[in-house]
Amino acid sequence: MADTAAPALPQPIADWFAARGWAPRRHQHDLLRAARDGKHALLVAPTGAGKTLAGFLPSLAALAETPGEGLHTLYVSPLKALAVDVQRNLLVPIEEMGLPIRVETRSGDTPSNRKKRQRQRPPHILLTTPESLSLLISYADSAALFADLKTVIIDEVHAFATQKRGDLLNLSMARLQQLAPGLRRVALSATVADPAAYARWLAPNGDDSSVRIIKGDPGADAEVSILLPEGRVPWSGHSGSYATEQVMGIIAAHKTTLIFCNTRGLAELIFQQLWKVNDDELPIGIHHGSLSREARRKVESAMARGALRGLVATASLDLGVDWGDVDCVVQMGAPKGASRLLQRIGRSNHRLDEPSKAILVPGNRFEYLEARAALDAVAERELDADIFRPGSLDVLAQHIMACACAGPFEEAAMLAEIRSAAPYRGLPSAEFARELDYIASGGYALRAYDRYKRLASRVDEDGQTIWRVSHPRFETQHRLNAGIIVDAPILDVRFKNGRKLGTVEEHFGATLSPGDTFFFAGLSLEVLGVKDTDLTVRASSRPARIPTYGGARMPLTTHLADRVRAFLNNPAEWEAFPEDVEQWLRVQSEKSVLPKPGELLVETFPHEDRHFMVAYSFEGWNAHQSLGMLVTRRMETAGLGPIGFVANDYSFATYSLERVRDPGPLFSPDILEDEFVDWVQGSHLLKRAFREVAVIGGLVERQHPGKRKTGKQVTFSTDLIYDVLRRYEPDHLLLKAAWADARTKLTDVGRLASLLDRAAQTMVHVDLPRVSPLAVPVLILIGREHVAQGSVDDALLIEAEALAETAMKSA
Known part of the structure; x- marks a missing residue:
């Protein structure tokens, strides 16, 4: 019979709990028991559960x-x-318990002298990131450093397990398991829909029976509401900025409010709009990943002290940060996923037994439905599914190089070690051989250049192939350039005295001239000049632009999309919606149809001397952008004279000179075999993906000792190599990796393929005399880029109301 007795705690820890009138929760006892039994463990427990x-x-x-x-x-x-x-939160209990335990952090922000000392005299507990751990593994003394390691704790495992950072971490754990065979792995998360899948990811050598899944008791139900504007739910937009004054009122009514935005640009915009209506001059701040370390730490410290009433933030604060005085969370725009929303809600009242409070501010009518869907999903504790995929080849190349920097390795042993990592469990021997050849020579097309010959091999007396780094300079090169996060080319934003405020992307910086102003870090900044990688600025009081940032948008999850579809076909639910949203759906059902779950509704209609086709596929912005591009190419071939297309998370619309009479052929699955391949190869997508994998895979360096390459230099290098490989070695390992990225991250081809596979059987085509109510939100996007800066919202509002009047009128 299993031992269910609560494991005894050492006296200092037991006394600490008792002094606070606390007792360890059941799941905390369960983790102690798993450790006593030598089991790996996955803990899934709600936010605030400790x-x-x-x-x-x-x-x-x-x-x-x-x-x-x-x-x-x-x-x-x-x-x-x-x-x-x-x-910060671990040191206090340790000090109060009187335990002689040293705790330190190690990341890219850690000073180099401290990093060196940590390897020579490590703390008992080291807090780090996947990238910094990989760098630690690359040193010759890593075997001694990790020899007595007992436990690896992975916090917020859902945030990166299914991504490239998860590939790198799993490979690093495989290496640690070799250095410390008795090592236990522990993963923590509040938002895991399929614990068994995560247990398989966590388990070494595929033995998920070695992982004990521990579930915490459910906490108090969250109090989630939707903020409705004083007027009507807007037809267009995605920021929720129309509710700025109401959000300021929420800040004033609470101790501390976190205002989450889905992008950095939106965060800067919302902060400026809040500040304009902050008549009481309440202390509010801004936090996102492009701000300097000093700016972020200053804000984090102020929040920890309870010195801020409001903080506008992005995903940079989605996870785990425990600020007990946060008593309300506001989500600007739709959350795009139930799991993400639940994670953000958990930042409020970070205690298990008290309900978290959150308010959603939808940007438009579809986003209202999405917000309702997310609210219902949270209430029913239903989370979005995570999709695990095979490990990336560029990440594997980086890891192999890290291991080689630590010392020579035997080929067969390295393959066995790599296969013990979940994402690479099925790695074929031939693929591994290609990886080694790539690191050793650059591949067939590049093997004439010494700069790509990073590894060398020999056969030992036992007939085993031994690999080593071919020259010490490659070790330095690896440590300077290793990492999985490949940001867009950036410029450092600095005052004249050299103080760094953060970074903006190079493509945005290229649009600026001396005298221009832009908002950043909550300030209006005037451009003084650009030199090398520095954008020099000074403070200004003039009106300013909002920086734009590239990168993939947060996709609408399939789970939420399905819930929104269900709303469309359940009129009984509509009575609970705002009157204008209910009317919108009722008029749509009268004038056209509402798509049933699984159906693909395609509407065609004339409007202002053009012919429009709108497809309501609910597959997310990335998939719709890709399909819009492919469909317009096919329309061109068919002589329909396409002019352009626009997309949102719910639909995409094409507009053309000629009428689309039969949309069926435009959506046939062979579009992914013909137009898709031609489009991706001829577009910037594959080059953009190749740039990332070339940097991650070590083919192109971002930094040299004492000097950082500009984004243009990196792009020039990768574009040149890309063209060479496309011509002379089209099956190169990194081109294969780039294709994998382009198909998934950039085009969401999985959702695209699913949509096209069912299009013929599920398409419902409705030909209308004029624009339909359901089409208004996507059609408003046409011409948005031509609206003058500063008058975007007003111009779009006027255009939206005119279009909506046409769509909703009875005659």
């Missing part, structure tokens, strides 16, 4: 009994801010 303390409790207990020296526990988080916050 997950982080639960993860550390076995380590604190072990170190309280036998402090010793050396690195005992490694904590890995997806965000630097989270590691810093955990250190």
Whole structure:
């Protein structure tokens, strides 16, 4: 019979709990029991349940009994801010318990002298990120550093397990398991829909029976509401900025409010709009990933002290940061996923037994339906499914190089180690051989150049192939350039005195001239000049632009899309909607149809001397952008004279000179075999994807000792190599990796293929005399880029109302 007795805690820890009138929760006991039994563990528990303390409790207990020296526990988080916050919140209990345990952080922000000292005299507990862990593994002394490692704790595992950072972390854990065979793995999350899938990801060598899944008790139900404007739910937009004054009122009515935005540009916009109506001059701040480390830390410290009433933030603060005084969360625009919303809600009242409070501010009518869908999903505790895929080849190349920097390795042993990592469990021997050949020569087309010959091999007396780094300079090169996050080319924003405010993307910087102004870090900044990678500015009081940032948009999850579809076909639900939203759906059902779940509704109609086709496929912006491009190419071939297309998360619309009489042939699955391949190869998408994999895979360096390449230099290098490989080695390993990225991350080809496979059987074509109500939100996007800066909202509002009047009128 299983031992269910609560494991005994060392006296200092037991006394600490007792002094606060607390007792360890069941799941905290379960993690202690898993440690005692030598089991790996996955803890799924709601925010505020003490997950982080639960993860550390076995380590604190072990170190309280036998402090010793050396690195005992490694904590890995997806965000630097989270590691810093955990250190702050972990040090207090350790000090109060009187335990002689040293805790430190290590990330890209850590000074180099401290990094060196940490390898020579490591703390008992080290808090780090996947990238910094990979760099630690690359040193010759890593075997000694990790020899006595007992536990790896992965916080917020859902945030990166299915991505390239998860590939890198899993490979790093495989290496750690070789260096410390008794190592235990522990993963923590509040938002995991399929714990068994994560247990398989966590398990070494595919043995998921070695992972104990522990579920925490459910917490109090969240209090989630939708903020409706004083007028009507807008037809267009996605920022929720129409509700600025109401949001300022929410800030005034609470101790501390977190205002989440889905993009950095939107965060800057919302901050400026809030500041304009902040008549009481309440202290509010802004936090996103492009701000300097000093700016972020200053804001984080102010939040920890309770010195801010409001903080506008992006995904940079989605995860785990524990600020107990946050008593309300506001989501500007639709959340795009139930799991993401639940994660953000959890930042409010970070305690299990008290309900979190959140307010959603939808940007338009479809986003209202999406907000309702997310609200219902949270109430029913239904999360979005995560999709695991095979590990990326560029990440594998980087990891192999890291291992080689630490010392020579034997080929067969390295393959076995890599296959013990979940994402690479099925790696074929031939693919591994190609990886080694690529790192050793650059591949067939590049093997004449010494700069790509990073590895060399020999056969030992036992007939085993041994690999080593071919020259010490490649070790330096690797450590300078390693990393998985490949940002767009950037410029440093600096005052004349050299103080750095953060970064903007180079493509935005290229639009600026001396005298121009833009908002950044909550300030209006005037451009003084651009030199090399520095954008020099000074403070200004003049009106300013909002920076634009590239990168993939947050996709609407399939789960939420299905819920929105269900709303469209359940008129009984409409009575609970705002009157204008209910009327919108009723008039649509009278004038056209509402698509049933699984159906693809395609509407065609004339408007202002053009012919429009709108497809309501609910597959997300990325998939719709891709399909819009492909369909217009096919329309061109058919002689329909396409002029352009626009897309949102719910639909895409084409406009053309000729009428589309039969949309069926435009949506046939062979579009992915013909137009898709031609389009991707001829567009910037594959070059953009190749730039990322070339940097991650070590083919192109971003930095040299003492100097950073400009974005233009990196792009020039990768474009040149891309053209060479396309011509002379089209099956090159990195071109294969780039194709994989372009198909998934950039074009969402999986959702695209699913849509096209069912299009013929599920398409409902309705030919209308004029624009339909359901089409208004997407049609408003046409011409948005031509609206003058500063008058965008007013111009769009006027245009939307005119178009809506046409769509809704009875005659």
